[in-house]
Structures are given as C-alpha cells and as structure tokens.
Amino acid sequence: MSEVIVVGAGPAGLLLAGDLAEAGIAVTVLERRDGRMSNLSRAFAVHARTLEQLDARGLADRLVSTGTPLRSLRLFEHVEIDLGTLPSRFPYLLVTPQYNVEQLLLERALRAGAEIIHNAEVVGLSQDATGVTVATGVTVATADDTYRAAYVVGADGLHSAVRRLIGQPFPGKSVLKSIMLADVKVAEPPEEVLTANGVGDAFAFIAPFGDGYYRVFAWDRDHVVPDDEPVALEEVRDVTRRALGTDFGMYEARWMSRFHSDERQAPGYRVGRVFLAGDAAHVHSPAGGQGMNTGLQDAANLAWKLASVLHGAPDALLDTYQAERHPVGRSVLRSSGALVRAAVIGSTVGRALRGFAAGRALSVPRIRTKITGQLSGIGYTYPAPDGAHELVGTRARDIPLAGGGRLYEALRERRFVLVGAADVPDRLVKVVAPATAGGPLMLIRPDGYVGWAGADATGLRQALLTLVGDVHHQAAQ
Incomplete structure (x- = not known):
C-alpha cells in the first residue's frame, strides 16, 4: 500500500x-x-x-x-x-x-x-x-x-x-471569456522575447514556443463566443494587429482553440x-x-x-x-x-x-x-509562531558554505539543513557551516524556508520534534 x-x-x-x-x-x-x-x-x-x-x-x-x-x-x-x-x-x-x-x-x-x-x-x-x-x-x-x-x-x-x-x-468567476490560443510560425519574429499589450477592445500576447512556433493569446472584447467555437487564423491576426500593431506575418497554425480564464x-x-x-x-x-x-x-x-x-x-x-x-x-x-x-x-x-x-x-x-x-515569488513569507525569531517563515538565502558549495545544493538531499554547529541526529538533518561566521543557528526546511532560528539547544530540540519527525528513532540509532 x-x-x-x-x-x-x-x-x-x-x-x-x-x-x-x-x-x-x-x-x-x-x-x-x-x-x-x-x-x-x-x-x-x-x-x-x-x-x-x-x-x-x-x-x-x-x-x-x-x-x-x-x-x-x-x-x-x-x-x-x-x-x-x-x-x-x-x-x-x-x-x-x-x-x-x-x-x-x-x-x-x-x-x-x-x-x-x-x-x-x-x-x-x-x-x-x-x-x-x-x-x-x-x-x-x-x-x-x-x-x-x-x-x-x-x-x-x-x-x-x-x-x-x-x-x-x-x-469565483470567469474573468475573460473566449480567449484565443494559437501556435503559429511568424515571418517577422518579435524583437522582445515576450510581447503583450492591450489597446481598446483587443489584447494580445506572443512568446516563442521553443521549436520554431510561437504561442499567441488573443482576446477581442466585442467577440465573445463559446469555447467550442472554431478559431480562424485571420481572427487571431486581426486581434494581434490591433493590440500590438503587427501580426508578425503569422502563418501555418498547427493548433488553435479558445478557453476562458477563471479566478x-x-x-x-x-x-x-x-x-x-x-x-x-x-x-x-x-x-x-x-x-x-x-x-x-x-x-x-x-x-x-x-x-x-x-x-x-x-x-x-x-x-x-x-x-x-x-x-x-x-x-x-x-x-x-x-x-x-x-x-x-x-x-x-x-x-x-x-x-x-x-x-x-x-x-x-x-x-x-x-x-x-x-x-x-521570492517576496512571500509564512506566518511564524508567537515569540519566534524574526527569520522564521522567511525564504532562506542561498548562502555560500564553508568548504565550498551553496545552501541550495545542500538541500538537494531532501533533508532539513541546520546552518551552524550543533549536536543533532543526522539521519534527516544535514549540518553545514556558513562561509561567513556569525548569526543564529538556522534550521532550513526542505522547501527552503527558515523553520527555526536561535541559539537555544532546547528550542532547537523542540523544533526538530515538531518539524522533522522520527527524532526519537534517530537518537536511538
């Protein structure tokens, strides 16, 4: 099972x-x-x-x-x-x-x-x-x-x-209906890697698909139809020209469809x-x-x-x-x-x-x-327990480690990483030293956020029990 x-x-x-x-x-x-x-x-x-x-x-x-x-x-x-x-x-x-x-x-x-x-x-x-x-x-x-x-x-x-x-x-609700999608080739590739703009009743986006085709999103405020309504390449060209000033010489559409965007x-x-x-x-x-x-x-x-x-x-x-x-x-x-x-x-x-x-x-x-x-996505933090160190819940920076390597390379073992010296069971926790001394002990979660920080061995032990699991088993080994 x-x-x-x-x-x-x-x-x-x-x-x-x-x-x-x-x-x-x-x-x-x-x-x-x-x-x-x-x-x-x-x-x-x-x-x-x-x-x-x-x-x-x-x-x-x-x-x-x-x-x-x-x-x-x-x-x-x-x-x-x-x-x-x-x-x-x-x-x-x-x-x-x-x-x-x-x-x-x-x-x-x-x-x-x-x-x-x-x-x-x-x-x-x-x-x-x-x-x-x-x-x-x-x-x-x-x-x-x-x-x-x-x-x-x-x-x-x-x-x-x-x-x-x-x-x-x-x-929730549908925000935009009848958005057209098309994979096309273009005779005149856009100068920008990603191009998007909205003008009047038209909006368009174009980006390289990676295999010679470009993915186009196009929306016309005045032409909202069901998702199963067929899409014509000329309709995509027209909306793109209105929104971006050019259709980039679109041709050879290998796939076209409609969808609606929900929130x-x-x-x-x-x-x-x-x-x-x-x-x-x-x-x-x-x-x-x-x-x-x-x-x-x-x-x-x-x-x-x-x-x-x-x-x-x-x-x-x-x-x-x-x-x-x-x-x-x-x-x-x-x-x-x-x-x-x-x-x-x-x-x-x-x-x-x-x-x-x-x-x-x-x-x-x-x-x-x-x-x-x-x-x-790097600006999001998670709520921390009352009285926790100010670093708890924040995204861990990819700091260099003593002896070479980076913190995010240490996280590749899918274990918690303890930054700083401490005597802890090591089956699920990897202990590393920062290249630059100073700062609190930090227990880094496998998702790269600080789970605990401080200098108190008792606090670290409690964090291990709460976050890591299997601590008693590790200690007995």
Missing part, C-alpha cells in the same frame, strides 16, 4: 511525487490521461522562486538551458518591471513551455521510485481514521481498481475530481486526510504567469510536511499547509486579477491613467520591491 496517493501528473503532482519518493515515502500517482506529454499547455513563465526550488532539486540549470531568461517585463507599453535586481541566483523570468518543466519532474519522480499509473480516472473517494480509499474507472459501481493510502493529494486541475469528491466548493479558490486546502494543490486549489488569470509557479510552491510546501508526519511529526504540522499556502493563493488571485483588468482597459483615458499610475508606483523603491517580490 502506498503511503501517499497523488491524483494528477501535472507539474504540482510530479514535484510532490518526486519529493515524497526521495524522502523514502511510497507514493503512487493516478493520472487520467495516457502517458503522452502534451504540448498544449498554457504556462510559459518560470519565476525566480520556482527556479530556486528546482535548484534545490538539482533541476534548475537543465531547465534554464531550454529557455530564454527575461530580465525585465514590459507592461502597458512603456512601463517596465526590472527583475535583474532580484536577490536571487535567478534574477529573471525564464520563458520555457510547461512541458519542459513536466519532463524534468517526471524523470526525477520515476528515478526516485514513484509509481505513475496512467488512464486512471478517479471516480470515488472515502476516508476513515486510518487512511483514504480511492476508486478509478468510469463510475464507482464499475470501478476498475481501488487504491489505499494514509493521505491523498488532489493535484488534478481546474475540474478536480478530488475537490468534488470531498465536497469543497470552488467559488477561483477553494476555501479549504485540507479535508481530513485529503489535500488540494495547484489548480485544484486555485486558478488565476494568466497575467503575470504565476499559475503553474504557485502550484509548484504548494507542492514544495506540502511534500516535506507529509514526509515529516509519516516519519513521526505531529499531525498538526499538516494544518500549517492551509495557514501558509491559502493566503499566498489569495494574494496571487488579487495581483494577477489586477494585472489582467488593467491590461484590457478599453478607453484611451483609462489606458493613459494606467500607465501613469503604474510608472509612479514602480518609482517608489518599497512598492517596486514588493511588486517584484510577489511576481517572482
């Missing part, structure tokens, strides 16, 4: 499965699709904090080699967000298709021993005091197979079966032994490219907590997943929603005010730091 079942083999589900498997947890992934990797995904942006998380798993450099770094984002014609000053090893946004992320995470999950079962659509779920039973098939009455685990994570997207089966609502969030990310992550928990407008990134951060946060509890940490640790990640999802809903609403302002006066307001805001250092921190 698996200890954890993950439903959904998208980015969030695969990162979660790989983390659990590397932590020694038996994990099974149930995926309703077959094993073919789709190139129809909408995500193209990998932000700095996500690259840091992938760096802590030894995957970032490989992913960077597949895409194009973008050190500034141009919004609303002349307004730019400078990412080059981010305090990160990755001071940029990486433009690369989602399937490149999925491929790396899939290889890692399989290498670590995760079991992935395709053509397994979840149709039933029940939980009791000791575990969760999941049924797959066409209907519960004709279920092909049942699976049981201590915990289940629904990472199965916007139309999550897991969310429905645990009775979680998904309140929704489940009120509860945990119901008993079942959790929601990624698009199953929250969906956002595509503005800012934060959807996939937020889901990957969910997975990084939840995986080590499940592993710790299965290794003996208190069950209450799992409640911190909701406390830490739900506010982040809500913040992304607000920021991405504000961006998309600003992008589609129709009036000339409104667009002028939009550019003026954005330019003034970005000229204030404190506001600029907050905006870039939220967009890149």
Whole structure:
C-alpha cells in the first residue's frame, strides 16, 4: 500500500511525487490521461522562486538551458518591471513551455521510485481514521481498481475530481471569456522575447514556443463566443494587429482553440486526510504567469510536511499547509486579477491613467520591491509562531558554505539543513557551516524556508520534534 496517493501528473503532482519518493515515502500517482506529454499547455513563465526550488532539486540549470531568461517585463507599453535586481541566483523570468518543466519532474519522480499509473480516472473517494480509499474507472459501481493510502493529494486541475469528491466548493468567476490560443510560425519574429499589450477592445500576447512556433493569446472584447467555437487564423491576426500593431506575418497554425480564464479558490486546502494543490486549489488569470509557479510552491510546501508526519511529526504540522499556502493563493488571485483588468482597459483615458499610475508606483523603491517580490515569488513569507525569531517563515538565502558549495545544493538531499554547529541526529538533518561566521543557528526546511532560528539547544530540540519527525528513532540509532 502506498503511503501517499497523488491524483494528477501535472507539474504540482510530479514535484510532490518526486519529493515524497526521495524522502523514502511510497507514493503512487493516478493520472487520467495516457502517458503522452502534451504540448498544449498554457504556462510559459518560470519565476525566480520556482527556479530556486528546482535548484534545490538539482533541476534548475537543465531547465534554464531550454529557455530564454527575461530580465525585465514590459507592461502597458512603456512601463517596465526590472527583475535583474532580484536577490536571487535567478534574477529573471525564464520563458520555457510547461512541458519542459513536466519532463524534468517526471524523470526525477520515476528515478526516485514513484509509481505513475496512467488512464486512471478517479471516480470515488472515502476516508476513515486510518487512511483514504480511492476508486478509478468510469463510475464507482464499475470501478476498475481501488487504491489505499494514509493521505491523498488532489493535484488534478481546474475540474478536480478530488475537490468534488470531498465536497469543497470552488467559488469565483470567469474573468475573460473566449480567449484565443494559437501556435503559429511568424515571418517577422518579435524583437522582445515576450510581447503583450492591450489597446481598446483587443489584447494580445506572443512568446516563442521553443521549436520554431510561437504561442499567441488573443482576446477581442466585442467577440465573445463559446469555447467550442472554431478559431480562424485571420481572427487571431486581426486581434494581434490591433493590440500590438503587427501580426508578425503569422502563418501555418498547427493548433488553435479558445478557453476562458477563471479566478477561483477553494476555501479549504485540507479535508481530513485529503489535500488540494495547484489548480485544484486555485486558478488565476494568466497575467503575470504565476499559475503553474504557485502550484509548484504548494507542492514544495506540502511534500516535506507529509514526509515529516509519516516519519513521526505531529499531525498538526499538516494544518500549517492551509495557514501558509491559502493566503499566498489569495494574494496571487488579487495581483494577477489586477494585472489582467488593467491590461484590457478599453478607453484611451483609462489606458493613459494606467500607465501613469503604474510608472509612479514602480518609482517608489518599497512598492517596486514588493511588486517584484510577489511576481517572482521570492517576496512571500509564512506566518511564524508567537515569540519566534524574526527569520522564521522567511525564504532562506542561498548562502555560500564553508568548504565550498551553496545552501541550495545542500538541500538537494531532501533533508532539513541546520546552518551552524550543533549536536543533532543526522539521519534527516544535514549540518553545514556558513562561509561567513556569525548569526543564529538556522534550521532550513526542505522547501527552503527558515523553520527555526536561535541559539537555544532546547528550542532547537523542540523544533526538530515538531518539524522533522522520527527524532526519537534517530537518537536511538
């Protein structure tokens, strides 16, 4: 029997499965699709904090080699967000298709021993005091197979079966309807890696797909039709010309479709032994490219907590997943929603005010730091217990270590890392020394956030019991 079942083999589900498997947890992934990797995904942006998380798993450099770094984002014609000053090893946004992320995470999950079962659509779920039973098939009455685990994570997207089966609502609304997507070749490639703008009743976005094609998003305020309405290449050209001033000589569309953009969030990310992550928990407008990134951060946060509890940490640790990640999802809903609403302002006066307001805001250092921190993901912190050190809940900087190496390289063992000298059990905790002496002891969580800081051995011991699990067992070895 698996200890954890993950439903959904998208980015969030695969990162979660790989983390659990590397932590020694038996994990099974149930995926309703077959094993073919789709190139129809909408995500193209990998932000700095996500690259840091992938760096802590030894995957970032490989992913960077597949895409194009973008050190500034141009919004609303002349307004730019400078990412080059981010305090990160990755001071940029990486433009690369989602399937490149999925491929790396899939290889890692399989290498670590995760079991992935395709053509397994979840149709039933029940939980009791000791575990969760999941049924797959066409209907519960004709279920092909049942699976049981201590915990289940629904990472199965916007139309999550897991969310429905645990009775979680998904309140929200559609922000934009009838957005056209097209993969096209262009005769005149854009000067910018990523080009987007909204003018009057039209909005368009274009970015390289990585294989000679370009992905185009185009929206026409005056032509809202059902998602199943066919798309003509001339319609995409027309909207793009109106929004960007040119259609770049588009030709040879290999795929075109429509979709609608929702803003929704489940009120509860945990119901008993079942959790929601990624698009199953929250969906956002595509503005800012934060959807996939937020889901990957969910997975990084939840995986080590499940592993710790299965290794003996208190069950209450799992409640911190909701406390830490739900506010982040809500913040992304607000920021991405504000961006998309600003992008589609129709009036000339409104667009002028939009550019003026954005330019003034970005000229204030404190506001600029907050905006870039939220967009890149590196600016989010988690709530800390009363009386905790000021570093607790903050993102750990990738500091150099004595003897060579970096903190995020030390995190690749998927253990907690204690920065500073201390006598602690070492099966789940790796002790390292900073290159520069001074500062408190810091217990770094596997997701790269400070779990505890201080100089008190008793406090460290309590943190190990609360966060790591299996401490008594380690001490006895």
